[in-house]
Amino acid sequence: MAAAPLTGNRQETSTPTDPSLWNEDLAPAKDRRWKVYDIFALWMSDVHNLGNYTFAAGLFVLGLSAWQVFTALLFGFVIIYVGMNLMGRIGQRTGVPFPVVARISFGTFGANLPALIRAVIAIFWYGIQTYLASVAVTLLVLTIAPGLKPLTEHGFLGLHALGWICFVALWAAQGLVLTRGMEAVRKFQDWCGPLIWVVMIALAVWILAAGHWQISLTSSPVRLSTGEQVRQWFGAAGLILSTYGTLMLNFCDFSRFAPDQKTVRRGNFWGLPINSTAFALLSVVVTAGSLQVFGEAITDPAELLARVHNTPVLVIGALTFAIATMGVNIVANFVSPAYDLANIWPKRISFTVGGVISAVAALCVLPWKLYSSPVVVNYFLGGLGAFLGPLFGIMIVDYYLIRRREVDVAKLFTKDSPYHYRHGVNPRALATFLPTAALSAVVALVPFFAPAAPYSWFLGTATSGLLYFAVMRSKRAA
Template structure:
């Protein structure tokens, strides 16, 4: 099926896409077989990980009680749900991945700017998440075979022998999964998401039994003033938005495979407000129960499983946590750079090739050294992460307010001067004028200690600022208020 046949709006009768802008992976999706459960399972894979567990558990010891954590994160996930639906609609209607969607606002060549920013962040975190999963595998191996402790006595490039064994093993497994394309990703996440729930439910039942089924829901181990509680409540919302702002930006990479927008909305509903809130609340209840039962703060589920005192329980738990971390890694940190790098050179780089480049880069940067360096994580990745909100703001305002949802998909693959998304030499200067100052402000708020009180809101502030700036810059060029034509069914 040609690009013209799959266009959201009618283009020219005969159209040949520019080979510098397309390949089979960047073209509108032919196969729309992602159902509600697939999207639901994708969210389970993304949410069910050690990072989200420790984030939610940590809030308990910052002065918030279980009810406050529940309400703040529920509000956060509802906002994320709305944002995902907005980006999901664009992906489902056009059928194209994030870097091609970015061409609508940034231009056919300017789209490489948001694509490469997203790719660099994803590659770095891909390596770090693989390393964190390998740590869980280390725990499993040492529990099953204590003699392997001798492998931890020597290191190379900052990682001991057992660490290298676990990291490379997971690196290879992930590479094998993603080398088979998005269909393999879909099947893997359908397994990963539910798997961690089984362990979490079993862990919750065990810990509640140890705590004699008495969990304080309205108190916290470290009480703070009412004013500070409200600050933490809003701060938790801001942090959860910043955490999911990465995937919110490129959610169209997944929604493009859904048969209709209703499927996207339903999958997002069960995966975000329902499942995600339930997971973090179970995490907090387990943490509160552990504090009640053992009298100490345990925010890492791997250490909590170790309290059970059974070697094979520890092995199963560590294996499940490792698989869950691989699940979120593939969803949040692999798919995006695979498409983003393909967008840079479509004639030579396919989705699979882009994925392999990403995995190799994630190994070369020695992510265990990145993770152990707070300056790298906070300043480099944190600074780049602050750019994602402004990108989201520009893309949303451009599609929904400036273009009013009317997109000619054919023209997204046309680099000729005068084509709809060529703008000025392939770049939309208004998008850059809105993005750059907004990104600078968001980065300063996120990184400079003077603004630490508002750092949690940097994503939201950057998004709002870029949206307002872009709307002002484009008010004279806003598309006439006519109903958007219905998309052509794929």
């Protein structure tokens, strides 16, 4: 067993690494090339997509004014900013990815539990997002070449021939980026995220001009009581927390490449409270403009682009939204499972191999069938998503309150260490995770608790953090 060059809170380069726990991709990052703009662009890639546009527009349709949507999401993104800085600090100081960070609290083998939960969620959504991007490309192809319509008349495994061609083409295009490692991911998202701003600003100017530049930020299409407005305002903030709970958990996968914590904080600041809320506000303004211009609130930007009745505009818009969807897919749904699967068998699975396994699995699950099934999306993926809050709570409390930010990074890669716990598993972490994850899932999924469902991530984080702090302190006292 060879000694690895390790960096972090405490360095012991003489500590031998265990091949079952170490490979080059899981080891502390050597090259710290990510600058403020790279992290800012990462958030642009993650935020600028059809799902977030529709989410913000949907809040307006449900009765919140543009100003209320803006303030609710700003509040949510400020909390997310704090959470990302907490997890980002761990990644930046230790230099290791999420599954290795999870070893600190869950154990050298137990870390596979949070890693696999995060990986399964990401793989399913990777397939679904690729499919959604392929739908935009399919519409684009039919607009340019209507003669290809016969390819949509026959299908295989639930998807017509043209759909298969577009899906596989996008799947392969993403693969070209993914198999080249994290440096290629950085370069791709550096230009992918800003690209959609061009289309969004052009769309906003067009709709504002059509509405004679008189779009109200204080009115909404539905009249709500003050109490209902307050409920929806806090619900919107809670839902955005749940949405970003996935990336908040494994943000250390990216922050590990930053040269210092100041870089992480600045990139997060410009990318989250500033850029994300600006994108949400622009989405609502465009939706409000569509209500004034067309007499109905159009929450799908692709449908709005189609009303421009200009083929070049439609082509550019469809391509941009497809590329933007690829951007969020790579950032949120590829990097994590690539590392997570590498953590299971480091000796045989590298970041690239883990990424290939993830991409093939995303293809094999037939994502168009998953997306059309409310049971799968809401209960299976929603249930797994509810587990992310408890995982985050345990890991943050362990690092900041139990260990006081003191971690021997070298010993994360050996079984002869305090992070091996009992046979590689920390029983107290599992004893905390199981009941709090069950509580979070019940609140998120059971109809009776629907009013509290938007707060399931926060509830899971708070309960797991408090319980874990209590059980670990009791261990020390004993």
